[in-house]
Amino acid sequence: MSNALPYDTHRLYELAGEIIVNVRELSALGWTPATSSNFSRRLDDRHAAITVSGRDKGKLREADIMVVDFDGRAVGSDHRPSAETGLHTQLYRRFPDIGCVLHTHSQVQTVASRLYAGNGHVHLEGYELLKAFSGNTTHETELDLPVLPNTQDMAVLAAQVDALLDQGRMWGYLIDGHGLYAWGRDMAEARRHLEAFEFLLGCELELRKLGCR
Numbered sequence: 001m002s003n004a005l006p007y008d009t010h011r012l013y014e015l016a017g018e019i020i021v022n023v024r025e026l027s028a029l030g031w032t033p034a035t036s037s038n039f040s041r042r043l044d045d046r047h048a049a050i051t052v053s054g055r056d057k058g059k060l061r062e063a064d065i066m067v068v069d070f071d072g073r074a075v076g077s078d079h080r081p082s083a084e085t086g087l088h089t090q091l092y093r094r095f096p097d098i099g100c101v102l103h104t105h106s107q108v109q110t111v112a113s114r115l116y117a118g119n120g121h122v123h124l125e126g127y128e129l130l131k132a133f134s135g136n137t138t139h140e141t142e143l144d145l146p147v148l149p150n151t152q153d154m155a156v157l158a159a160q161v162d163a164l165l166d167q168g169r170m171w172g173y174l175i176d177g178h179g180l181y182a183w184g185r186d187m188a189e190a191r192r193h194l195e196a197f198e199f200l201l202g203c204e205l206e207l208r209k210l211g212c213r
C-alpha cells in the first residue's frame with residue numbers, strides 16, 4: 001500500500017520524528033499557544049511534510065504530520081491542511097534549497113508585530129546575534145524584518161511575501177497581531193533563525209520599555 005504513495009515513506013517517517021521533537025521543544029517555550037502555529041519540512045522536490053491544523057503542538061504524534069504537494073493539496077491523507085499551508089509551500093516552490101519552515105505565535109513575536117506594523121518592518125542593527133542568520137559574518141550589519149498586515153486571505157498574504165522575496169533573500173517575516181515565519185535549509189538552520197528573531201525582537205521590546213527606542 002505504501003508503495004503506491006508518490007513519496008518516500010521512510011523519509012517521511014524520519015522527518016516526522018524530527019518535527020515532533022523540535023516542535024515539542026518550541027511548544028514548551030510557550031511559542032505555540034492554543035494549538036496555533038505550524039511547521040513543515042521539504043520531503044522531496046514536489047512534497048512537504050506539515051503539521052495537521054488544530055493539533056496541540058506540545059503533544060504532537062506521527063499522525064499529526066501530513067503530506068502536501070507544493071500547491072498545498074493533501075497527498076495520501078484525508079486531513080485538511082492548515083489554511084496557512086500555502087505560505088510554507090510558496091517558499092519550497094521558489095527556493096529549492098529551503099528545507100524547513102517554522103511558524104510560531106510567541107508573545108514576543110506577537111507584541112513586536114503590533115508595535116512595528118505601522119513601520120512595516122523591525123529594524124535590527126548592531127547585534128552580535130545577527131551572525132546567526134545564514135550569510136552574515138559580522139555584527140556590523142543590519143536587517144529589516146518585514147511586518148505584513150494580517151488577513152485570512154492567504155493568496156493576498158502569499159502575494160505580499162512573493163513581492164518581498166523579489167527584492168532579495170530573507171529568512172523570515174512577521175504578520176501583524178499573529179506571529180512569525182522563519183525558514184532555513186534544514187531544521188537546525190530554520191530553528192537558529194527562528195530563535196535569533198525571537199531573541200532580537202525581545203531585545204528591541206526591552207529597549208523600548210527602558211525608553212531607548
Ligand SMILES: [Zn+2]
Pocket residue numbers: 036037038084103105178179
Ligand atoms: Zn498562524
